[in-house]
Structure formats: structure tokens, C-alpha cells
Amino acid sequence: MKRITTVLLVAFIFLPMVSASYISGDIYLYENGETRFNIETDVPLDIEGLTSQNNKITGTTSDLITLQKGTWSFYLVSENYDDIFLDIHFPSSLSSITEVSGAQNIIYIDNKIMTIIDSGQLDFSLSYKLKQTTNYSWVIWLILIAAVAIIYLIIKRLRKRKERLEHILPLISDQEKKILDLLMKKSMRQKEIRKQLDIPKASFSRYIANLEKKKLILREGEGKNKTVKLK
Numbered sequence: 001m002k003r004i005t006t007v008l009l010v011a012f013i014f015l016p017m018v019s020a021s022y023i024s025g026d027i028y029l030y031e032n033g034e035t036r037f038n039i040e041t042d043v044p045l046d047i048e049g050l051t052s053q054n055n056k057i058t059g060t061t062s063d064l065i066t067l068q069k070g071t072w073s074f075y076l077v078s079e080n081y082d083d084i085f086l087d088i089h090f091p092s093s094l095s096s097i098t099e100v101s102g103a104q105n106i107i108y109i110d111n112k113i114m115t116i117i118d119s120g121q122l123d124f125s126l127s128y129k130l131k132q133t134t135n136y137s138w139v140i141w142l143i144l145i146a147a148v149a150i151i152y153l154i155i156k157r158l159r160k161r162k163e164r165l166e167h168i169l170p171l172i173s174d175q176e177k178k179i180l181d182l183l184m185k186k187s188m189r190q191k192e193i194r195k196q197l198d199i200p201k202a203s204f205s206r207y208i209a210n211l212e213k214k215k216l217i218l219r220e221g222e223g224k225n226k227t228v229k230l231k
Helices: 002-017 137-171 174-185 190-197 201-213
Strands: 022-029 035-041 050-053 056-061 065-068 071-089 094-101 105-108 113-130 217-220 227-230
Touching (some): 094 105, 174 201, 174 227, 201 217
Parallel strands (some): 022 071
Antiparallel strands (some): 050 056, 071 113, 094 113, 105 113, 217 227
């Protein structure tokens, strides 16, 4: 009886000092090959990029995922645990899971989550494929470069035209200047210009001929419907 009492006393003293080891939480796999941890465990993980505080491990690492011939592989090796409960979150572009080994698991394919429920040595690996995505960033850059080039050419042309007009303006009449001012805004038909400026037909024809001779304007079309625009 005394021996039994002694055993029970020892058990009562030392049992509170013995606790079950555990690891639980969420692990997120990203398309760029990084892994983010948000887990709790009483056994620290020796993985670069992760930090541990009050049994909580967080952080991001690129040491656990590899890519070979279009197949991504994730592996996690750690200590022995009495309780393992982890949710592995796959990227949203997950296409298929090709291989799983090392732990009992449940796959929720619609939610792209794998739940590991196990105990013992944490030695887990899986392989998966992602949907192929086309990178159109080069097209966007090409459009931006083309737009910048076009804007530059337009500005250069307008500046050149302005400099030319400033050089030639002292050599033309006031009415010719008024015609050029209108054409700076938009191309117009001859009769619209003459009507808006209220210039006699004979004088107008002379002004237009002078401007055309000085290579400041162009006329397109036939007869009364001729359109005048700056050159």
C-alpha cells in the first residue's frame, strides 16, 4: 500500500510538467514561390524568415517551395508532435494537386485548402500545378512607349509650326493672320472661313493664294467644298 501511494505521489508531482506537443494554424502558398506562416506551436521551427513569439510563429519564407518543369513542390520537415492540425492554403490559380505524401490529410478542392490532421514526425510534402497565365505587361509597356512617342511627335510638330508661323507672321497681312488663327483651331472649308471673317470673295482668294504660295496652308477637295488646313 505504501508503494502504491509513493507511485501516485510521484505521478501527481511530475504529470503537470509533461505536456503534449502541438502545431496548428494556417500556411499560405503563393504563386511567386513564397510561403507565409501563421501558426502556433510549442516546438520552434528553424526556418529562415520566420519569427517566434509566445508560441506563435509568423513570417514569410521562400525556402520551402521549388518549381521544376511546371510543377511546384512544397515540403515541411520538423519535430515530433502529439497533435498536428494545419490548413495549407493553395494559390487561387491552383490547377491540380499531383502528389501528397507524409501525413494524413483532407482536401477541400473547391476552397483550395488541404487540412493535415496527424501526429508524430512532421515530414510532409506535396506537388501541384498552377493555371498558366499570360503576361501582357510587355503589351502595356509597348502601348505606353508608342503613346509617348506619338505625343512627342505631335508636340514637336506643333512647336515647329508655331516657330515657323512666328517667323513668317511679320511678312503677312492682318487678314491672313486671322485666317491662320482660325486654322490653328481646326481645318475649315473656304466659304466658312470667308463668311466668318466677312472678307470679300476677291480679296479672300488673294489671301488664300498668298498663304498657299508661302506654303503655310494646304487646300483639299474640289470647287466650293475645298477644305483649308495648316501645312
